[in-house]
Amino acid sequence: MTEGNFVDYVKIHVFSGKGGKGSAHLHREKYIAKGGPDGGDGGRGGHVIIKGNKNLWTLFHLKFKRHVKAEHGGDGGKQRSTGADGSDEYIDVPLGTVIRDSETNEIIKEITEDGQEFIIAEGGMGGRGNWHFKSSTNQTPRYAQPGIEGQQKDITLELKVLADVGLVGFPNAGKSTLLSVITAAKPKIADYEFTTLKPNLGIVKYRDYKTFVIADIPGIIEGAAEGKGLGHRFLRHIERNSTLLFLIPADAPDIKEQYEILLDELRRYNPELMDKDRLIAISKSDLLDAELKEELASELDQELKLPYIFISSVAQTGLTDLKDKLWEMLNKQPV
Known part of the structure; x- marks a missing residue:
């Protein structure tokens, strides 16, 4: 998937179908000059339904589909014939999609399972035919109900990557390089900040x-929780990860300070992120000789209260240990 095809935010206007009109037909037949009312009911208008699809990874297919409209219900007919229901309109979304009301910004629903369906706009009920209104005092009602109007809503679909x-780190920390080495993903890699503008997913073979x-989440800068840099566009993708891997380069001026800044941005965005398992990977460790690495490890043992590991994506050292540690953290038994 190319970066331009990764779309994680779209706004859509949805219309459900209007219910069909009830019929006011009066029965007419040879030798029966004045039959009673036999008008049928109108059909239900089509729903607009959002459906989870595990084969989708992005909202790109909805990028240019700003309006979704379901079919109207059919009108009732004679001999109590009910009109056809309007066909439902489905919006397929990837797992991890959050549905919001565009006006209030309130979360309506989250789609997390394949095949999960949610009616975002219900179709209008069909009107009742005139035979429903027959009574002892009104034998031949010549009226029927109109169909109920469908619903209209402005919704926002946001994708939180599952x-x-x-991967959490400052811009240009080597996150994309690491992803390209331990998975088959092909993220854009270059020697400047914000090379990655969209999340990249990769499957690690263990x-x-x-x-x-x-x-690989786009790099964090100070103030990201307030929307600076790429801000909330990427922080929401971290919410669904069960483990956070902090990537800090070995040539950083102060590794502990960088970790604290990253952690603080996550805390300010959503305090619940502090409950996730965390691991620190010191990248670009091929720049260190044995003596420097030992000295740095001694400092980190005193300053950091989290497990850390030295890796180099270029020299491909420490990657097996990294995968072992991540697998252990992902599959640990709850206490």
Whole structure:
């Protein structure tokens, strides 16, 4: 999937179908000059339904589909014939999609399972035919109900990437390089900040044909929780990751300070992110000789209260240990 095809935010106007009109028909037949009312009911208008689809990874297919309209119900006919229901209109979305009301910004529903359906706009009920209104005092009612109007809504669809591990780090920390080495993903890699503008997903192949999914989230800057940089556009993708992998380069001026800044941005955005498992990977460790690495490890042991691991995506060192540790964290038994 190319970066331009990754769409994680769309706004759509949905219309459900109007119910069909009830019929005011009076029965007419040879030798029966004045039959009673036999007008049928109108059909239900079509629903607009949002459906989870595990084969989709993006909202790109909805990028240019700004209006979704379901079919109107058919009108009732003679001999109590009910009109046809309007056909429902389905909007397929990837798992992890959040549906919001565009006016109030309130969350209406989250789609997390394949095949899960949610009626976002109900079709109008069909009107009742005139035979419903026959009574002892009104033998031949010549009126029927009109169909009920369908619903209209402005909705916003937001995709929160479903991945086991989320890569967190400053721009140009080497996240895309790591993803390209341990998975088959082909993210854009370059020597400047914000190379990655959209989340990239990769499947890590582990021992015995086991796999887990890792997401390269666009780099964090200070103030991201207030929307600076790419702001909320990427922070929401971290919410669904069960484990957070903090990537900090070995040549950073202060590794502990960088970790604290990253952690603070996540805390300010959503305090619940603090409950997730965390691991620190010191990237670009091929720049360190054995003595420097030992000295740095001694400092980190005193300053950090989290497990850390030295890796190099370019030299491909420490990657097996990294995968082992991540797999252990993802599959640990709850206490």
